[in-house]
Amino acid sequence: MNLLKSEFRKLVYARSTYGLLLASIALASLSAGVSPYVLNRVKSMGFGGLSQPAIIDTVYGKAASAYLFAIILGVIMMAGEFRQGTAVATYLAAPKRSQVFLAKVAIAAIAGAVFQLVSATLGMITARIALSFYPEAAAPNDTAVLDTLLAALISGAVLAVVGVAVGALLRSQIIGIVAVMIWLNLIEPIMLLVFPDGGKWWATGAISGMLNLHVSSSRFNQTTENYLEPWQASLLLLGYGAAFAAIALFTTMRRDVD
Amino acid sequence: MSTSTISFNLLTKRYGKQLAINQLTAEIVPGAITGFLGPNGAGKSTALRCLLGLATPTSGTALIKGVPYSELHHPLHQVGAVLDSRGFQTGLTARQNLRIITAAAGIKDSRADEVLELVELSQVADKRTKGFSLGMKQRLSLAAALLGDPQILVLDEPANGLDPIGIAWLRGFLRKFADEGRTILVSSHQLAEMQHTVDDVIIINHGEMVVSGSIKEIVGDGSLEDAFLKLTLKGGMQ
Numbered sequence: 001m002n003l004l005k006s007e008f009r010k011l012v013y014a015r016s017t018y019g020l021l022l023a024s025i026a027l028a029s030l031s032a033g034v035s036p037y038v039l040n041r042v043k044s045m046g047f048g049g050l051s052q053p054a055i056i057d058t059v060y061g062k063a064a065s066a067y068l069f070a071i072i073l074g075v076i077m078m079a080g081e082f083r084q085g086t087a088v089a090t091y092l093a094a095p096k097r098s099q100v101f102l103a104k105v106a107i108a109a110i111a112g113a114v115f116q117l118v119s120a121t122l123g124m125i126t127a128r129i130a131l132s133f134y135p136e137a138a139a140p141n142d143t144a145v146l147d148t149l150l151a152a153l154i155s156g157a158v159l160a161v162v163g164v165a166v167g168a169l170l171r172s173q174i175i176g177i178v179a180v181m182i183w184l185n186l187i188e189p190i191m192l193l194v195f196p197d198g199g200k201w202w203a204t205g206a207i208s209g210m211l212n213l214h215v216s217s218s219r220f221n222q223t224t225e226n227y228l229e230p231w232q233a234s235l236l237l238l239g240y241g242a243a244f245a246a247i248a249l250f251t252t253m254r255r256d257v258d
Numbered sequence: 259m260s261t262s263t264i265s266f267n268l269l270t271k272r273y274g275k276q277l278a279i280n281q282l283t284a285e286i287v288p289g290a291i292t293g294f295l296g297p298n299g300a301g302k303s304t305a306l307r308c309l310l311g312l313a314t315p316t317s318g319t320a321l322i323k324g325v326p327y328s329e330l331h332h333p334l335h336q337v338g339a340v341l342d343s344r345g346f347q348t349g350l351t352a353r354q355n356l357r358i359i360t361a362a363a364g365i366k367d368s369r370a371d372e373v374l375e376l377v378e379l380s381q382v383a384d385k386r387t388k389g390f391s392l393g394m395k396q397r398l399s400l401a402a403a404l405l406g407d408p409q410i411l412v413l414d415e416p417a418n419g420l421d422p423i424g425i426a427w428l429r430g431f432l433r434k435f436a437d438e439g440r441t442i443l444v445s446s447h448q449l450a451e452m453q454h455t456v457d458d459v460i461i462i463n464h465g466e467m468v469v470s471g472s473i474k475e476i477v478g479d480g481s482l483e484d485a486f487l488k489l490t491l492k493g494g495m496q
Contacts (some may be wrong), residue, residue: 006362013354014347085345086358088312089402091360092339095311097326256313 001148003103007077011111016076024069024115028123031062040134044071050137054082054214057144059131061211063123064152068184070112074163077108082171087257101168101252105161105245112160120152132220133169145236147230151210154234155159165248179190199226203240209233263288263410263441264309268318271304271465278304278463281318286443286458288409291436293456293473293484294445297490301465302445303341306414307329310339322410334363338403339412345399348388352398355387356405365405373401378427392419402426411435413444417451429455453482463490 011017036059040050049055081087094100103182124145131137163180173216184204192199197206228236259425262285271279279301286292296302306495307313309320311327322337323329330336346355374380377397380425382390387398396419403411411432417425436442452459459476461468468489470474477485 002364003360007496008357009354009358009361010347013350013358015349084347085342086347088341089345089359090362091312091357092310092337093334095330095333254314256307 003134004101004251006090006093007103007107009067011077011107017073017111020069020073021115021118022074024119025122026064026068026206027069028063028119028187029126031065033124033239034061035059035062035127036130036134036137039256050131050134053138053141053144056138057129057211058213058215059127060124060140060144060148060210062149063120063127064116064148064155064207064211066119066123067152067155067207068181069119070115070156071159071163071180072177073111073115074108074160074165075162075167075180076163077104077111079169079171079176080158080167082258085217091257096193098249101164101245101249102123105164108160108164109157112156113126114154114156115154115160117149120148124148147210147212150230150234151207154210154237155207157231158237161241162203162244165244168248168252196223198225199234201236201238206233206237206240207241210237238255260430262286262414263323264443265321265324266309266318267321269305269308269315269320271301271308271313272316278465279308279315282462282465282467283318284460284467284470286441286460286468288441289436289439290457291382291432291442291444291455292458292460293452294443294460294462295447295449295452295486296445296462296468298447300462300490302462303414304465305462306339306341306443306445310337310341310412312341332363332406334359334406334408335367336406336408337410337412338406338408339414340396340403340416341414342399345402346387346394346395349386350386351386352390352401353383355398356402359405363406369405370401371408374402376404377401393421393424396420397424400431408440410441411443413442415446415448416444417446417448425451449483449486450481453477461486461489486496 016199036050039059041053081090090100156174166176166180167170188202188204191202200209205227208224210230210233212230213224264280264286265313266284269279269282282305294302304313305320308315309322309327327337333457353370354375357367359371360367373431375385377400379394379397390398396416400416417428420428432442453473456473458471458472459473
């Protein structure tokens with residue numbers, strides 16, 4: 001309990017936490033807010049128009065797209081300890097490293113989930129306002145809002161844990177942030193283009209699966225039809241989080257603290 | 259039966275091919291200030307990190323009250339440590355930084371204000387540490403070490419960045435602490451200052467013990483600097 005309190009204080013005292021939250025809200029709102037315009041413009045490319053409920057679900061789903069900030073938060077929570085040199089004070093106060101790591105993972109998961117829930121909620125409100133400018137826009141499917149909130153909750157919690165793990169493994173805030181940005185924004189999209197059928201197994205594919213989207217583009221040879229069911233995708237993402245956390249805990253227990 | 263509170267027993271630490279500490283054996287007793295001296299790279303900080311559980315010995319042991327640091331019950335109530343002047347989030351205030359530690363160690367928050375008063379930083383308790391001078395950071399590090407009102411202090415170069423008044427204050431503080439029967443192990447390369455501060459001396463060079471004993475035995479009628487240079491250069495020649 002003491003360590004949870006300490007980790008919570010680290011989070012709420014740091015101004016960077018609030019900066020990241022604002023950035024997360026801005027990205028989610030921007031993504032959801034402009035997607036009606038973008039999807040309306042590219043319907044000739046094979047994505048359907050706004051008159052299709054599945055496309056409207058996609059607009060709402062964009063509200064859960066700020067998961068990058070949850071993973072960055074996790075990286076900063078862990079790698080920041082080494083950047084600022086506070087890891088020494090932390091381990092002197094609590095030398096059982098596994099307990100420190102688990103406390104950090106728990107607080108990161110809660111914070112990541114809160115980040116994503118707040119961002120997704122405000123993003124969906126923005127999407128709704130943006131869609132009101134398109135009279136032809138259909139209503140979303142009944143489960144769209146709940147699917148988006150669940151995807152936001154789980155992706156925020158898990159990716160923040162992955163961020164903590166990446167921070168523990170790399171111990172460099174800059175390298176950690178760059179690594180997760182390259183992974184999510186470059187490697188996964190490229191792999192999706194090269195291996196379209198494998199997309200569902202990637203982290204971003206799992207999040208798409210949780211959103212329960214059903215969109216296809218013949219022109220881009222892209223479809224979410226074969227993606228995992230939301231519960232399967234959730235389990236896959238949780239598996240990613242557990243695997244990263246286990247590897248990071250293993251190394252944290254063995255490496256010296258500089 | 260040994261009266262030591264800190265003991266190094268054949269402590270060896272190797273980083274790849276580099277031997278940082280080689281079979282260091284020493285005991286530190288309570289009620290005295292023990293200086294841990296050696297040239298840069300002698301292995302002082304490595305030995306202290308092994309003692310505090312931050313680095314794992316390759317072989318041998320570094321124990322506090324007979325057990326590794328990680329097995330101490332409520333460690334901050336038993337050992338306070340200053341390893342360097344980093345260790346604080348620069349965006350947070352002095353009080354916030356200490357309250358993160360009090361929370362982790364289960365120490366009441368009011369103790370943060372008490373130790374800030376003790377190290378004479380009360381006036382800047384709500385200032386962000388980003389603007390602190392090196393001397394202020396050293397005092398804050400000492401405040402953090404005192405949070406648990408420990409019986410043992412382990413200090414790595416605590417006088418770094420302190421002005422003459424600060425150094426005199428530190429000397430008086432350490433003497434009072436030792437006179438209360440507590441244990442102090444302080445590493446430094448400020449030999450003139452150490453001569454006026456410590457009761458016992460451990461000198462290491464190239465990771466190996468050169469000499470240990472009371473400062474009177476080692477220095478005799480000369481200065482600590484003379485004795486140190488003689489002993490470490492002799493060790494280096496060998």
